[in-house]
Amino acid sequence: MLRQALRSPYLEVSLEELKATGWTKATRTSVAWEGLRFAHPDGLYHLPEALHMDGAAAPTPDGAAQDDYPLHLLTLLAPDYVNSQVGLPGRQPDDGAPITVQVAPECHALSTLDLDRPVFVVSPHGRMPVQVQTRPGIHPRTVIMPRGGWLAHGRSPNALIAPLSTDMGDGAAYYEQRVRLEN
Known part of the structure; x- marks a missing residue:
């Protein structure tokens, strides 16, 4: 489970390294969307193409x-x-x-x-x-x-x-x- 949790594009640490150091730093930027530049080719925010408000809910x-x-x-x-x-x-x-x-x-x-x-x-x-x-x-x-x-x-x-x-x-x-x- 721990090895699976460490499989992230934002972590560059093995389980053994984490056990040895006790901590790791994620490679995410410290400010999300800094400068209001979004993760789209044009850098702008894009509204979702569809809203899922059709009455669907958690399965029963x-x-x-x-x-x-x-x-x-x-x-x-x-x-x-x-x-x-x-x-x-x-x-x-x-x-x-x-x-x-x-x-x-x-x-x-x-x-x-x-x-x-x-x-x-x-x-x-x-x-x-x-x-x-x-x-x-x-x-x-x-x-x-x-x-x-x-x-x-x-x-x-x-x-x-x-x-x-x-x-x-x-x-x-x-x-x-x-x-x-x-x-």
């Missing part, structure tokens, strides 16, 4: 229909965390309450929920208890969940997200996950 296992998961999950940065690390003094990773998600007041899922009973956000990959808060301005088919909760305390969106790569850029497809809210 066991033959579940996409309609079973009508909401898009957005896992946005929480202001008091740096990824999974607690940022504010006195903030505990598990304060006993479910993580709070936000939806639009006109979110269709609200019509089927009893907010006086436990609510769960559900994907084909997991289920997590949540508190639901409404906030105007959110798209009605979106659930916003803050990043930063610990998986060990049942507060991390990673438990809900499929392990996918993006179609462009070879990154993690965090925003492809579809979910539903249920009691």
Whole structure:
């Protein structure tokens, strides 16, 4: 695995050299697109030729229909965390309450929920208890969940997200996950 991870056009080190030195420097430039010169022959930025907004989402296992998961999950940065690390003094990773998600007041899922009973956000990959808060301005088919909760305390969106790569850029497809809210 380590040798495979070192196979990169930006690394010029063997596993043995890395073990001996303990570090290596990547050959990437320190500033992406320095001078606003992009990796195209003309040096200009090119918008994508196609946007993949056709309703496709992360695959659902066991033959579940996409309609079973009508909401898009957005896992946005929480202001008091740096990824999974607690940022504010006195903030505990598990304060006993479910993580709070936000939806639009006109979110269709609200019509089927009893907010006086436990609510769960559900994907084909997991289920997590949540508190639901409404906030105007959110798209009605979106659930916003803050990043930063610990998986060990049942507060991390990673438990809900499929392990996918993006179609462009070879990154993690965090925003492809579809979910539903249920009691």
